[in-house]
Amino acid sequence: MNRAVNRAAKRAVNAARKLLPRTLRARLIAGLLVLLVVTCAAVGLATAAALRHFLVDRLDQQLTEAGGRYAASLEHTGTGAGPDTRAQTPGTLGVRLLDGRVTAAGVVDGDADDADNPDDEDDRVAFSPAQQHALAALPVGGPAGTLDLGRTLGRYRVRAVAGRDGDVLVSGLPLRPAEDTVERLETLELTVFAIAVAAAGAAGAVWVGWSLRPLRRVVGMAERVSALPLASGAVMLAERVPDDDPRTEVGRVGAALNRMLGHVGDALARRHAVEERLRAFAADASHELRTPVATVRGHAELALRHPGDVPAPVRHSLERIDAEALRMGAIVEDLLLLARLDAGRPLAEAEVDLTRVALNAVADARAAGPGHRWRLALPEEPVLVSGDEHRLSQVVANLLANARTHIPPGTGVELSLEPADGHVELTVTDEGPGIAPELLDRVFERFVRGDRARSRATGSTGLGLAIVHAVVQAHGGTVTVASRPGRTSFTVRLPGARPARPARPA
């Protein structure tokens, strides 16, 4: 029971919250308008009530002054004297009661001619039993009361006084003029207030909008900064909020934001410097290693070609030195390439026929791995992209080499090429056992490889897919992998060749 009530209350609060305007601007304007409407309503009600009170008071005073004069004069109707209407305000009511019953009643007609016609039917009033009862109930000599005399006469202020011969004389004055005046005031106030609220709404919208300008500037700046690519590389955080006056609320936010941007900018600059140093180190180290590695290989080969007897263990050692130096050279080349791609070194840019690249790569793979079943699916038309042919060949070769080295012979591998709305899709799909899920997410990272022990023997370094990723990215493309047992596919998406640019004059 209690919980149901709670839930209903929560729902009501939520509904109310939904009704509230969302933006600060709309909320401020709505608040202003609500306040203004409440104030206007209060002022309107108070002035109308005060005016009504004042007018009714005046009527009561008039009634007191008039006493029962008109009612008393009604007595003489029929005797020829006629009621004394001349001194009375038009609409004045006179009633004479005897023992609680009306014996005579009249209303002063506004028509001047009627003054001479005492027996005019219009001057006579008939009362319903309820009205008679109300008249009889009036306290004699007491304060005035209000009596409803139906549609034509409307409401009256009435007051009873004791007559001379045991009767009760009631005089009344119509409330209608007073009610009309109050109504007119109400109409006037309603008009004036409606105009005032509309004008205040319009002016308030402009004013609030103007006052919130600094906030909009801060928001705009924050949005621009949040759209900046802050994840890596050199970042210029030059943006600052112009509103940083600490005496205003927005200024304090702006100043804090500016300080924060300063700190973030410093941190990003430091990070960039570290990244640069690391990159330079990797590039320098691999570059420096090239020559000694080549020298080691050269000497190993020279020693192997030594004429005459070389003991078998020495020959074996020399062969191992040669093979490992070869591997080391390949790793050094890969590292150097990655360092160069990281540094954003521009690649060669020429029109590359991917169809030919694919043909060559599959032919090479077939020669290197005759145990696998290689398939090639090419479109009729040559597929062109713009980029570095040598690097793109390396991408395809790395993908095919993985299929060759990481899955057992006898397995089918297919390379397909397909142009797709401004892009080119190159897919290498194999029917191998697949890539372990825990490896799949990190497979494009450097030095990430499957079975470490087995891989080392097959010449695995974990750099192949990292190079694929870096080269494809440098070409403005993407590479994705999907793998399940029996089907692993790497998809490279490259932007299609741009229309050939006019040759620059040499």
Ligand SMILES: Nc1ncnc2c1ncn2[C@@H]1O[C@H](COP(=O)(O)OP(=O)(O)O)[C@@H](O)[C@H]1O
């Ligand atoms: N076609 C594939 N089938 C199964 N595993 C694969 C395939 N391609 C890549 N892998 C896994 O991803 C790892 C990373 O590949 P890669 O970056 O080329 O390094 P490497 O080939 O030198 O080991 C590999 O060690 C292997 O475990």
Ligand SMILES: [Mg+2]
């Ligand atoms: Mg590989």
